[in-house]
Amino acid sequence: MSAKEAGTEEPITILLVEPNPGDTRLFTESLHEAKLANRLYTVTNGEDALDFLYQRGEYESNSCPDLILLEPQLPGKSGMEILSELNDEPALAEIPVVVLTGSDAEEDIVRSQDVDADHxxxxxxxxxxxxxFVRSIEDFWFAIVQEPTS
Known part of the structure; x- marks a missing residue:
């Protein structure tokens, strides 16, 4: 049962899909400083992200994440291809996805791809x-946890 399903403040598992090592380091340090209860896993490309999500290869012992932070500009499979595959796979479609954009223009481009992200x-x-930035992700997560189930 995920933290979302349990409605508790148990650690959440976050998958960060980010090719820039500097951004990954800053995100990791900020998350640690914010003292959020979480387990953070990082991958740098689309193929590794899908392997993690499908628990294949070196990621077979990892649990599925509660939240995905996705950079759209990735080497190999793009973030939009990953998002499209997630939306088409019922077992993965329920995982909230936050697309990390660099600007309002990039957000507009991502939205124009006709692939839905949660945030x-x-x-x-x-x-x-x-x-x-980490606090805004935390706010998004708590908004999901507090949403009433239908």
Missing amino acids: YIQKPVAPDDFFQ
């Missing part, structure tokens, strides 16, 4: 802004 958040430019 879009602009990645910060300055390292000092990453803490607020």
Whole structure:
């Protein structure tokens, strides 16, 4: 049972799909500083993201994430291809996906691909802004957890 299903503050499993090692480091440090209860896994490309989600290869012992943070610009399979595959796979379609955009223009481009994400958040430019960025992801997560089930 995921933290979302349990409605508790148990650690959540986050999969960060980000090719930029600098952004990955800043995100990881900010998440740690925010003292959020989580388990963070990172991959740098679309193929590894799908292997993680389908628990294949080196990721077969990992549990499916509760939340995916997805950079749309990836080497190999793009973030939009991953999102499309997630939406087409019932077992994975329920995982909330936050698309990490670099600008409003990039968000518009992603939205024009006719692939639905649960939320879009602009990645910060300055390292000092990453803490607020992590807080906005936390706010999104708690909004999901508090949504009434139908």
